[in-house]
Amino acid sequence: MTEPADPSAVTIEPADPAGETAQKLINELCQELSGRYGVAPSPFSPSEAQMPRTIFLIARNGSQPVGCAAIRQIDDNTAEVKRMYVAVGARRLGIGRRVLAELERFANEFGYRILRLETGNRQPEAIALYENHGFHRIPPFGRYVGNPVSVCFEKQIETVT
Numbered sequence: 664m665t666e667p668a669d670p671s672a673v674t675i676e677p678a679d680p681a682g683e684t685a686q687k688l689i690n691e692l693c694q695e696l697s698g699r700y701g702v703a704p705s706p707f708s709p710s711e712a713q714m715p716r717t718i719f720l721i722a723r724n725g726s727q728p729v730g731c732a733a734i735r736q737i738d739d740n741t742a743e744v745k746r747m748y749v750a751v752g753a754r755r756l757g758i759g760r761r762v763l764a765e766l767e768r769f770a771n772e773f774g775y776r777i778l779r780l781e782t783g784n785r786q787p788e789a790i791a792l793y794e795n796h797g798f799h800r801i802p803p804f805g806r807y808v809g810n811p812v813s814v815c816f817e818k819q820i821e822t823v824t
Contacts, residue, residue, distance in 0.1 A: 692748035729753035744780035
């Protein structure tokens with residue numbers, strides 16, 4: 664994939680996580696994580712994205728799908744970023760930053776004040792992205808407690824009215 668001539672060529676929109684495009688991106692993510700860790704990640708149930716205050720996004724460069732991410736509710740004030748992925752050929756073009764910004768916009772709209780996420784210690788690119796986007800490391804939470812490869816982050820959402 665080549666760099667878009669115009670940043671407006673990249674769009675980020677809500678999508679059905681059970682759709683063919685979403686499933687293709689999630690499968691690419693799972694293949695990459697399996698290669699890095701030797702095991703597939705826990706499955707992402709498309710039904711999770713049907714829950715209230717949850718959204719699944721797909722990023723496209725022109726018509727080409729190049730990334731995805733979701734947020735789902737942890738509690739009334741906290742959402743978790745799930746299935747954050749940018750295709751290998753589309754990395755380093757600012758797509759990950761734009762997807763995170765859009766997730767934050769939706770989180771604010773849904774009334775969340777905190778975003779949390781988990782990534783792995785063999786994903787230095789993801790760790791750098793999150794740290795550069797204002798997330799700070801926290802102890803493992805939920806099902807990540809005790810997982811030796813988990814690196815967890817949190818960010819306070821700025822309220823935008």
